[in-house]
Amino acid sequence: MSLRLRNPLNLLRSHAIALDVGSGRTRITNPLSEVLLDEPTVIAIEHGTGAVIATGTEAKSYLGKAPERIQVIRPIQAGVITDFDSAKALLRAFFKHIFPDDGSRLKVCAVVSHGVTELEKRTFADCCKAAGAGKVELVDTPLAAAVGAGLDIRQPKGRLVLGIGAGLAEASVLCLSDVVHSESAHIGAELFHEAVAQHLAARYKVAIGENMAEQATLHLAWMERPEELRRMTLTGKYSGSGTPCALELTDNDLEGALDVPLRALEELVRKTMDQTPAELVADIADTGLTLYGGGAQVHGLDSALGRRLGLRTRVAPEPAMVAVLGAAAALRPDLDFRKLLIK
Numbered sequence: 001m002s003l004r005l006r007n008p009l010n011l012l013r014s015h016a017i018a019l020d021v022g023s024g025r026t027r028i029t030n031p032l033s034e035v036l037l038d039e040p041t042v043i044a045i046e047h048g049t050g051a052v053i054a055t056g057t058e059a060k061s062y063l064g065k066a067p068e069r070i071q072v073i074r075p076i077q078a079g080v081i082t083d084f085d086s087a088k089a090l091l092r093a094f095f096k097h098i099f100p101d102d103g104s105r106l107k108v109c110a111v112v113s114h115g116v117t118e119l120e121k122r123t124f125a126d127c128c129k130a131a132g133a134g135k136v137e138l139v140d141t142p143l144a145a146a147v148g149a150g151l152d153i154r155q156p157k158g159r160l161v162l163g164i165g166a167g168l169a170e171a172s173v174l175c176l177s178d179v180v181h182s183e184s185a186h187i188g189a190e191l192f193h194e195a196v197a198q199h200l201a202a203r204y205k206v207a208i209g210e211n212m213a214e215q216a217t218l219h220l221a222w223m224e225r226p227e228e229l230r231r232m233t234l235t236g237k238y239s240g241s242g243t244p245c246a247l248e249l250t251d252n253d254l255e256g257a258l259d260v261p262l263r264a265l266e267e268l269v270r271k272t273m274d275q276t277p278a279e280l281v282a283d284i285a286d287t288g289l290t291l292y293g294g295g296a297q298v299h300g301l302d303s304a305l306g307r308r309l310g311l312r313t314r315v316a317p318e319p320a321m322v323a324v325l326g327a328a329a330a331l332r333p334d335l336d337f338r339k340l341l342i343k
């Protein structure tokens with residue numbers, strides 16, 4: 001019997017990657033923290049046949065526009081796989097995109113939300129394997145994010161971090177390379193987008209799509225008023241007549257739009273500190289609050305939240321990347337973060 005190999009050398013090859021599959025975006029780096037992929041966690045498949053039509057940025061551009069024969073799916077919601085087959089197909093396409101020469105062995109270190117169940121973590125690891133990974137290691141997102149943000153979590157000193165992703169906010173107190181307490185809630189950037197859309201619907205009787213609501217949140221929304229006036233053109237339709245509209249808006253038009261999510265974030269952090277031993281809370285008065293995740297970039301979120309909580313608050317540099325960068329650090333034996341991995 002002859003064994004036909006496409007490229008026998010691939011058998012000897014192995015790639016290690018750090019992976020963060022968020023509800024909004026998927027990010028992959030190599031162990032040296034070089035970004036290999038940063039794409040929306042969205043897949044478009046043909047109804048009935050299940051054939052993959054588009055992934056990532058292209059699939060996301062179909063949101064709200066696809067005809068019935070095309071299903072546009074976001075297979076991860078708030079840190080959990082909600083559609084296993086679509087998540088598998090999407091990860092398979094992403095792995096293939098970064099390493100087209102199939103046959104090589106893929107070792108994955110992936111971040112998972114601290115708050116998800118053991119079964120959900122296992123399902124996620126199984127999904128990575130079904131998509132082509134040979135070996136999968138997991139690390140808690142708050143620990144990975146803190147490492148990626150450059151916090152020294154090995155000391156006997158309490159650190160408070162708050163991640164605001166697309167679907168989930170997770171507030172965690174960390175000490176001695178572990179999560180002491182963590183609380184999560186569905187207060188991600190997508191909730192901000194919905195709040196902005198509802199605010200505009202109530203104020204101007206306009207209906208806008210998901211992508212436009214995200215753009216309005218990025219360019220106009222705020223939790224503390226910006227110094228310079230920002231403007232953008234908002235397109236959608238008038239709710240009553242259905243006719244198209246293009247409105248010239250400034251950030252004044254978004255006043256109060258994010259009050260409810262801001263209060264909910266404050267509540268989440270207070271609840272976390274309430275469940276944390278007093279010694280660690282005393283440390284946090286000194287170490288402050290570090291924000292990570294794309295949603296942390298909403299204008300003025302850090303200062304508004306910091307003022308309400310009475311804590312020095314800063315946004316991590318490259319806040320949406322820190323979790324995957326921490327996973328990349330955990331892949332490297334020379335950096336001594338292997339013990340962060342979930343056993």
Ligand SMILES: Nc1ncnc2c1ncn2[C@@H]1O[C@H](COP(=O)(O)OP(=O)(O)OP(=O)(O)O)[C@@H](O)[C@H]1O
Nearest residue numbers: 022023024025165166167168189293294295297298
């Ligand atoms: N400058 C910005 N201002 C406001 N929001 C932003 C900004 N940049 C990105 N975002 C929002 O951040 C979200 C993505 O954040 P992130 O990539 O951390 O989420 P995720 O990891 O995909 O989701 P999750 O961690 O909840 O599973 C998007 O919804 C995006 O709209």
Ligand SMILES: [Mg+2]
Nearest residue numbers: 022165166293
């Ligand atoms: Mg995330």
